[in-house]
Amino acid sequence: DQQVKQNSPSLSVQEGRISILNCDYTNSMFDYFLWYKKYPAEGPTFLISISSIKDKNEDGRFTVFLNKSAKHLSLHIVPSQPGDSAVYFCAASAPGAGSYQLTFGKGTKLSVIP
Amino acid sequence: DAMVIQNPRYQVTQFGKPVTLSCSQTLNHNVMYWYQQKSSQAPKLLFHYYDKDFNNEADTPDNFQSRRPNTSFCFLDIRSPGLGDAAMYLCATSRDRTGRASYEQYFGPGTRLTVT
Numbered sequence: 001d002q003q004v005k006q007n008s009p010s011l012s013v014q015e016g017r018i019s020i021l022n023c024d025y026t027n028s029m030f031d032y033f034l035w036y037k038k039y040p041a042e043g044p045t046f047l048i049s050i051s052s053i054k055d056k057n058e059d060g061r062f063t064v065f066l067n068k069s070a071k072h073l074s075l076h077i078v079p080s081q082p083g084d085s086a087v088y089f090c091a092a093s094a095p096g097a098g099s100y101q102l103t104f105g106k107g108t109k110l111s112v113i114p
Numbered sequence: 115d116a117m118v119i120q121n122p123r124y125q126v127t128q129f130g131k132p133v134t135l136s137c138s139q140t141l142n143h144n145v146m147y148w149y150q151q152k153s154s155q156a157p158k159l160l161f162h163y164y165d166k167d168f169n170n171e172a173d174t175p176d177n178f179q180s181r182r183p184n185t186s187f188c189f190l191d192i193r194s195p196g197l198g199d200a201a202m203y204l205c206a207t208s209r210d211r212t213g214r215a216s217y218e219q220y221f222g223p224g225t226r227l228t229v230t
Contacts, residue, residue: 004156032217043118043204043221044157089156093217102219104156 003027004092006105014113019077021108023090026071030092034102035064035075038087047088048075080112117141118222120205126228127195135190135225137205146188147219148180149204157204163188192227200229 005024013019023033031052036044050057050064050073057064063076077084090105118139127133137146144165149157161170163182177199179191192199203226206219 002156009154034217036221041123041223043120043206043223045221046218049218101159101162102217104158106154106156 001026002105003030004090004103004105006088006090006108008108009106010109010111012111012113013080015082016079019075019080019084019110019112021075021077021088021090021110023073023075023105024071025073025092027092027094027103028071029094030103031095032093033064033066033073034091034093035062036089036091036104037084038089038107044089077110080110082112082114085110085112118205118207118220120203120222120225122225123223124226124228126230127192128230129197130194133192133195133227135192135203135205135227137188137190137222138186139188139205139207139220139222140186141207141220142185143207143209143220144185145208145210146182147206147208148178148188148190149206151202151204151224152200160190195227195229197229200227202226 003026034049035047037047038044048059048062048064050066055066066073087107087109089107091102121136147162148160151157159171160174177193181189202224204224205222208219
């Protein structure tokens with residue numbers, strides 16, 4: 001039973017345009033969400049996060065939006081650059097005894113076309 | 115640069131032959147994790163150490179063991195690898211789990227295990 005779902009395995013975007021990566025979750029206990037970026041032959045690297053008390057967090061070209069009622073979050077990259085081409089993982093965490101545990105989605109491969 | 119290092123990057127082992135993967139970190143983080151990631155799948159947490167306290171996920175097979183001799187090093191032992199254990203194994207670290215920063219995990223590049 002996947003608690004974090006990234007339904008688009010891949011996405012292609014033209015350089016300079018907006019990239020929107022989506023993530024849905026089912027566990028209403030999740031209260032902290034993260035996005036990781038992964039290049040080939042490297043481990044995932046932390047990109048941006050958001051707490052459930054917020055609905056938006058921005059860091060440079062990257063913005064994460066959280067819609068708690070829909071159990072949906074999205075990562076916006078504006079403008080997209082060829083160097084953004086990577087696999088993006090959405091991850092979520094719940095408070096309590098297991099708060100160290102991250103539940104990951106399967107990832108979305110973003111290709112930014114020059 | 116502070117980092118998480120995994121050796122080897124690629125490991126080939128025979129069916130049933132024990133294998134050990136290693137991870138070291140220079141971040142001085144007190145939590146270390148091992149994940150298994152199969153092709154096109156989400157990383158799956160196998161276990162983690164909080165300092166020397168070992169925490170096994172409920173569905174992690176007994177075939178998988180771990181050791182953490184000190185803060186910097188953590189090992190993943192697969193006692194009798196099966197064909198289904200072929201995967202990428204990712205090591206990660208984080209700071210103390212009492213703070214939100216603990217959710218931000220720092221990953222190594224992974225070890226790709228092939229079982230023949």
